[in-house]
Amino acid sequence: MTSETLQKARDFESQYGPHIPDSERPVFHATPTIGWMNDPNGFSFYKGECHLFYQYHPYSNEWGPMHWGHLKTRDFLHWERLPAALAPDQDYDSAGCFSGGAVELPDGRQLLMYTGVQRGHNADGFIQDIQTQCVAIGDGVNYEKWGGNPVLDGKDLPDGGSTIDFRDPKIWQDKDGAFYAVIGNRTADGSGAILLYRGVENCKWEFVRTLDACHNQYGKMWECPDFFFLDGKQILITSPQDMGPVGLEFHAGNGTLCLIGAYSPAKGFTRQAAQAIDYGLDFYAPQTLETPDGRRIMIAWMQNWDTVNSKPCNCRWFGQMALPRELSLKNGRLIQNPVRELESCRGARVVHQNIPVCGEINLPGIQGRILDMTVTIRPTGPEQYRWFRIRVAKDGEHETIIRYRPDQGTLKLDRIRSGLPRDIVHTRSFLVRYQEGAIKLRIILDRYSLEVFVNDGEQAASAVIYTRQEADAITFEAGGSALMDVEKYDLTLDGQEV
Numbered sequence: 137m138t139s140e141t142l143q144k145a146r147d148f149e150s151q152y153g154p155h156i157p158d159s160e161r162p163v164f165h166a167t168p169t170i171g172w173m174n175d176p177n178g179f180s181f182y183k184g185e186c187h188l189f190y191q192y193h194p195y196s197n198e199w200g201p202m203h204w205g206h207l208k209t210r211d212f213l214h215w216e217r218l219p220a221a222l223a224p225d226q227d228y229d230s231a232g233c234f235s236g237g238a239v240e241l242p243d244g245r246q247l248l249m250y251t252g253v254q255r256g257h258n259a260d261g262f263i264q265d266i267q268t269q270c271v272a273i274g275d276g277v278n279y280e281k282w283g284g285n286p287v288l289d290g291k292d293l294p295d296g297g298s299t300i301d302f303r304d305p306k307i308w309q310d311k312d313g314a315f316y317a318v319i320g321n322r323t324a325d326g327s328g329a330i331l332l333y334r335g336v337e338n339c340k341w342e343f344v345r346t347l348d349a350c351h352n353q354y355g356k357m358w359e360c361p362d363f364f365f366l367d368g369k370q371i372l373i374t375s376p377q378d379m380g381p382v383g384l385e386f387h388a389g390n391g392t393l394c395l396i397g398a399y400s401p402a403k404g405f406t407r408q409a410a411q412a413i414d415y416g417l418d419f420y421a422p423q424t425l426e427t428p429d430g431r432r433i434m435i436a437w438m439q440n441w442d443t444v445n446s447k448p449c450n451c452r453w454f455g456q457m458a459l460p461r462e463l464s465l466k467n468g469r470l471i472q473n474p475v476r477e478l479e480s481c482r483g484a485r486v487v488h489q490n491i492p493v494c495g496e497i498n499l500p501g502i503q504g505r506i507l508d509m510t511v512t513i514r515p516t517g518p519e520q521y522r523w524f525r526i527r528v529a530k531d532g533e534h535e536t537i538i539r540y541r542p543d544q545g546t547l548k549l550d551r552i553r554s555g556l557p558r559d560i561v562h563t564r565s566f567l568v569r570y571q572e573g574a575i576k577l578r579i580i581l582d583r584y585s586l587e588v589f590v591n592d593g594e595q596a597a598s599a600v601i602y603t604r605q606e607a608d609a610i611t612f613e614a615g616g617s618a619l620m621d622v623e624k625y626d627l628t629l630d631g632q633e634v
């Protein structure tokens with residue numbers, strides 16, 4: 137049965153969603169039907185198609201009582217809109233249906249597990265939330281919340297666990313058929329932990345163990361965990377709140393953390409390495425799935441909580457997902473590359489090879505705002521160039537800059553002149569591997585974003601931009617002299633002019 141609250145959201149999105157023309161959206165990045173989007177939820181395969189739910193407030197371009205919006209896709213690029221899947225319509229989720237996961241059940245139904253938020257008051261009368269885990273079961277469009285919800289609450293927490301911060305279940309079915317979920321929690325020292333639960337029968341779940349805890353090292357609360365096996369290692373990812381900066385690896389605020397290690401049922405998770413996931417300005421709450429052909433794909437919210445108040449006024453949608461990435465491991469580090477399906481969107485190709493660059497140049501056929509461009513830069517001889525700048529989304533007033541400094545080994549994203557009208561953080565630098573001044577940058581533009589993949593996925597950096605679409609020039613500039621190859625494809629969906 138569809139509740140009144142859910143029906144209202146469905147009516148609203150079907151009435152007003154079509155008011156937003158496709159030309160006001162990115163071409164192949166997922167956006168909300170209308171209003172606000174944050175975290176990806178329930179990113180998973182169901183009956184052969186990939187479903188993506190998302191944190192959703194259809195009624196404004198701001199965060200509000202959380203619903204689950206719903207999209208599905210066959211290629212991670214075309215997103216079909218489905219009616220909102222969940223609304224905050226029960227006592228236990230009256231303050232919101234927060235993030236969670238989805239899985240196909242053996243009987244062919246789809247199970248959603250999400251965090252139900254109920255608002256109460258603490259001893260001082262201040263507003264205080266209680267978070268529990270709840271389930272809903274459905275057919276890929278309509279979902280019924282389970283009568284016995286919540287399935288996990290304060291009684292299921294280990295000692296010292298917080299009922300205020302207990303959220304974001306990511307659920308999967310193991311090869312042995314058992315269901316597992318990882319859930320973020322805050323421990324007695326105020327910092328984060330990731331808890332592992334196992335499904336027993338009949339919507340019952342039991343606590344297995346704490347997989348890892350932060351002990352105030354990487355931020356505070358650990359949100360939106362995921363736990364999966366990749367190229368011989370066990371990976372635990374999470375999105376920490378309130379991080380302190382660590383060199384150029386982790387920035388202050390909400391960040392992303394990838395812990396690489398080993399897991400055994402006897403010993404639990406052993407952490408061997410820690411790194412950031414995205415080194416740009418906008419990337420949070422990543423979630424992964426395994427495709428039927430065995431690839432591990434990650435999607436994330438291409439936004440940053442600290443900058444969400446900087447948006448074009450009166451925009452009818454806000455928040456978009458990053459381009460899904462294929463994950464692998466190399467030399468103990470996470471490698472991320474755009475899903476290979478993107479290659480089927482490549483249209484007109486322009487290539488320039490061995491182009492000497494000193495001073496600022498542009499090249500015939502190299503411009504645009506919806507494109508896939510690989511730039512390879514190297515020194516002209518033993519003398520090293522000092523810096524190299526690629527400017528995109530450029531006109532007389534605007535530009536978004538990618539700058540490489542071989543002497544420092546840093547890459548910097550700079551979107552100071554990218555149409556954002558607020559004095560927020562607009563630049564971010566990170567370390568890249570030194571290879572005698574050579575670097576390869578794959579740059580994906582899709583109207584309102586820039587995603588850079590460094591040296592075949594050794595690093596990825598994302599940023600949203602709001603520059604007017606007519607600003608589509610691209611230039612290259614070296615301090616000193618460098619040689620460059622450029623290969624650029626326009627991107628189109630279904631071969632259409634966009």
Ligand code: FRU
Binds near residue numbers: 174175202234235420
């Ligand atoms: C992360 C997050 C989650 C929560 C959701 C609420 O961005 O804070 O922890 O479930 O957003 O919208």
